[in-house]
Amino acid sequence: MLGGAAIGGASGYMGASIALEGGFMANSMGIMMSSSMNSVGMTILSEGDIMPSISFGFGSLNYAGEFGYLGKKGNSALENIGYSFGALANLSDAVSLFSGGGQNVDVNSASTKNGHDWWGHSSMTDENGNTLVSVGPDSPVGKSTSLSQTWKNSIKGADVNWNSYVGDKGTWTIRLNNVSTSAINNYASGMTRWDLLFNSCVGHTTRALMRAGVPTIYAFHPHMLNLQLFIRQMGIYSSPYLYQIP
């Protein structure tokens, strides 16, 4: 058991290092490295009971030439979950490959504690802290006793230079690997409107990510977006192991 944990830890470290380095198909390469290292190690440890294999993300190939993939008949739930997260890694890699500008990006959710506004703020920055997406209203929204009036008041021009809160105390940052900044910049160049629903800070961040091949469910609050991205990252890092669990 200790040997398995050591193999898993070492292969996970190698895979994460490759993904964090960025570059050509970084997420998928990380999965391939992790899965092959882990399975070879486990094959040795199990004295051949476990078949060596390599995952490509959405699918895998073992040394007997069997191809496993997402949705294949007979897959366990864990296999499908592993392949699903692997497919998410493939998707952002593919968009980076075709749209260009693949870089590690940070998705930031501003603090909502210690007296800060509960609605927070969502932004996206590059590795150097430069803003990719950070949108607020061009003038403050007047609250009204009626929800519909507050909604009408909220329709504003977009201030695309809003504070990103990156590096600020309490800001929750999730790093995503090899995401197309060209696709993000392309989206950001068309941001002109701000409102409380789909064109809020988190609405714009969500759509920019979607454009870059990082799909999420629009959930209105920046923390909810970061929670989804946290689960996505954990899933991608786990995908080289999940499909191998018998």
Add this chain to the structure above:
Amino acid sequence: MNLFGQVRNFNEIPKDVLVHLDKMGTDSTPLLDSCESAYFNVIFKDNLDGFDFTNKKIGFLSAGSKRNKKEYFTEERKRFSDNSTTINSTLYVFNASQKKESGGYDAAIVYWSKFSIPMDKVVTKLKK
């Protein structure tokens, strides 16, 4: 009096005012020095409505929390060096009773606020 409308482009700030940006916000006291008051007189020039920042005590609020001019100018300098815009801010000028209740502030600058904050809440937050 709540006044929105400000200069957002650093290029619109006269050079003789902008050149002192490095000297602004060196302490966190609410009383503005001559460079800081000259700067804010330019930033809010279209909405001052007779108000003058010279020798005024100014409170700062951002994202619902009390801040100070040191934090404000540290961020403003970074935005200037990043070729970004000035901080998105709203000026609240207090009357005599609001000044007394807030703890002696002549006005407040509320920045990065997505919602318009009622004057009484601004006064209460500064008082804390």
